[in-house]
Amino acid sequence: MITFDKASVTYPGGVRALKDLSLTVGDGEFVVIVGLSGAGKSTMIRAVNGLVPLTSGSVTVNDWSVPELGRRQMRDLRAEVGMIFQAFNLVKRTTVLNNVLMGRLHRVPLWRSLLGAYAAGDRELAMQCLELVEIVEKAYVRASNLSGGQQQRVGIARALAQEPKVILADEPVASLDPPTSHVVMKYLQRINRELGITTLVNLHFLDLARMYADRVIGLREGELVFDGPGSDADESVFEDIYGRSLTADDVLEGQAQL
Amino acid sequence: MTRTETPAEERLREQLRPEKPFARFRWTVTILLAAAFAWSALTIDARWDRLAQIPERTWNFLGLLIQDASLGPLVIALEAMWESVAIAWVATLIGVVISFPLIFLASVNVANRWVVLVVRQVLNLFRAIPEIVLAIAFIPFFGLNPVTAAVAMGVSSIGTLGKLSAEIVEGIDRGPMEAVAASGGGWLAKLRWGVLPQAMPEIAAFWLYRFEINIRVSAVLGVLGIGGIGTFLTQAAQRNYYDRIGLGLLVVIVVTMLIDGASARLRRRIINGPPGELDQKREAAARVQISGDET
Ligand SMILES: Nc1ncnc2c1ncn2[C@@H]1O[C@H](COP(=O)(O)OP(=O)(O)OP(=O)(O)O)[C@@H](O)[C@H]1O
Ligand SMILES: [Mg+2]
Numbered sequence: 001m002i003t004f005d006k007a008s009v010t011y012p013g014g015v016r017a018l019k020d021l022s023l024t025v026g027d028g029e030f031v032v033i034v035g036l037s038g039a040g041k042s043t044m045i046r047a048v049n050g051l052v053p054l055t056s057g058s059v060t061v062n063d064w065s066v067p068e069l070g071r072r073q074m075r076d077l078r079a080e081v082g083m084i085f086q087a088f089n090l091v092k093r094t095t096v097l098n099n100v101l102m103g104r105l106h107r108v109p110l111w112r113s114l115l116g117a118y119a120a121g122d123r124e125l126a127m128q129c130l131e132l133v134e135i136v137e138k139a140y141v142r143a144s145n146l147s148g149g150q151q152q153r154v155g156i157a158r159a160l161a162q163e164p165k166v167i168l169a170d171e172p173v174a175s176l177d178p179p180t181s182h183v184v185m186k187y188l189q190r191i192n193r194e195l196g197i198t199t200l201v202n203l204h205f206l207d208l209a210r211m212y213a214d215r216v217i218g219l220r221e222g223e224l225v226f227d228g229p230g231s232d233a234d235e236s237v238f239e240d241i242y243g244r245s246l247t248a249d250d251v252l253e254g255q256a257q258l
Numbered sequence: 259m260t261r262t263e264t265p266a267e268e269r270l271r272e273q274l275r276p277e278k279p280f281a282r283f284r285w286t287v288t289i290l291l292a293a294a295f296a297w298s299a300l301t302i303d304a305r306w307d308r309l310a311q312i313p314e315r316t317w318n319f320l321g322l323l324i325q326d327a328s329l330g331p332l333v334i335a336l337e338a339m340w341e342s343v344a345i346a347w348v349a350t351l352i353g354v355v356i357s358f359p360l361i362f363l364a365s366v367n368v369a370n371r372w373v374v375l376v377v378r379q380v381l382n383l384f385r386a387i388p389e390i391v392l393a394i395a396f397i398p399f400f401g402l403n404p405v406t407a408a409v410a411m412g413v414s415s416i417g418t419l420g421k422l423s424a425e426i427v428e429g430i431d432r433g434p435m436e437a438v439a440a441s442g443g444g445w446l447a448k449l450r451w452g453v454l455p456q457a458m459p460e461i462a463a464f465w466l467y468r469f470e471i472n473i474r475v476s477a478v479l480g481v482l483g484i485g486g487i488g489t490f491l492t493q494a495a496q497r498n499y500y501d502r503i504g505l506g507l508l509v510v511i512v513v514t515m516l517i518d519g520a521s522a523r524l525r526r527r528i529i530n531g532p533p534g535e536l537d538q539k540r541e542a543a544a545r546v547q548i549s550g551d552e553t
Binding site: 049051075076077078079082083085087088089090091092093094103105106110113114142144158159162 | 456531
């Protein structure tokens, strides 16, 4: 369970990116966060694993009170929370398998990870994660040789290798074309349903949000302006979240037709 | 005759082309350089008239060099060159081993700002002192032998390798580092998986490049009489053994070029990755262009 309680973030420049956010995400939920660029979506997601520290209020993740964690505990928490990035953030010059094994860094003795001498059990787990996203045949290929969609699947496998309780995905499909976006979203959805991992995804295409979300959270200028099931999030709701009428840029299909 | 502007014309009119900015910095530098050159040429007190004699004198000198060339001293010259190469290799190893951990302490994106400040200054100091000065300073400690040359060049190599590698590390993509942090990895794990794979090829290429430089430097340091081809050449010059000078120069040139060539190939291979991969990258780039044309 993830609980935000009056969580606020003010960046050093004075930008208030999150204002008194209070909400609870239950175990196993698939939540999509939408909002205009700069609305605070990334800030909200990064507050969950402590990559962005709160200025006030609190975030609790499965009994961990994030603002109070020391360095050691913070790493323990992060090991339980997998993260997927818009730019994939793979180590391009090494193999797909090595990238997935990076998800094991926290569970593996330091000498093993430094030497890249992972135990057979960890390798097996990494292979299974690659199988889940159906890209295991690329295990020994350098990450730089994969397409964007393939790289993001490796990114998902890396997060899965952490055996996480929560997955955070910050605009996971923003660098991908429409068909590939659907593929990646379907994997995220399947992982959520089959493994019961709580999933928070930032998106800015409203049709994708409506299609995959169990629950949509709308942010505007750091404030919660909508919270409800995906089926309730119709066009007028989105116009309210965005504070303007919708354009072709706001839907993935609109992009596809350009 | 007036007619109303079309919206397109209106948009064009509203756009302002900027004035070409005056490149003050570039002009200042150019003028200063030209002035400095003129000033030094006028005041250096060189006998410029002798410039004209250079071709003739060179010809005479070349004649002396090959006049009574014999292969006898070749073995000695090659042995001396080998010693220079060995000195350069040891110096590079010293530089690599000691600079490697310092790289990370000298990069702002992985280490504490204050640590970086201190380590950078130390590296700058090592870099600032010419090898030959270091070598002279080390003679009392290690004596007139190759160890002096190796240590002097080693210290200098620590400076350059450390600083240049740190700049490579500072230029890497933050993404993978963030990914390691987000999965709960510590500082060393971040270095090993977030930093090293990105920076290592360039850093290793610098090691090789520094080896190439060290070969030249070690030939020069031999002039101090601390071993290698430089010592061979000074001794030959002092005794007017012109054939030996010619032979020595030839050996320096040929061996240096051979090693440079091999090393440059190796560097290219390290940076570009396995041969097939470069082709794939080119293909991918071509694909992007083609699909770009379609839209
Ligand atoms: N590191 C930072 N330092 C200062 N200001 C920041 C920083 N990161 C984000 N901001 C500001 O905080 C606000 C919220 O940013 P955030 O990245 O959370 O928005 P977002 O909803 O993810 O937007 P996008 O869709 O563009 O990714 C923005 O105004 C942004 O400029
Ligand atoms: Mg964002």
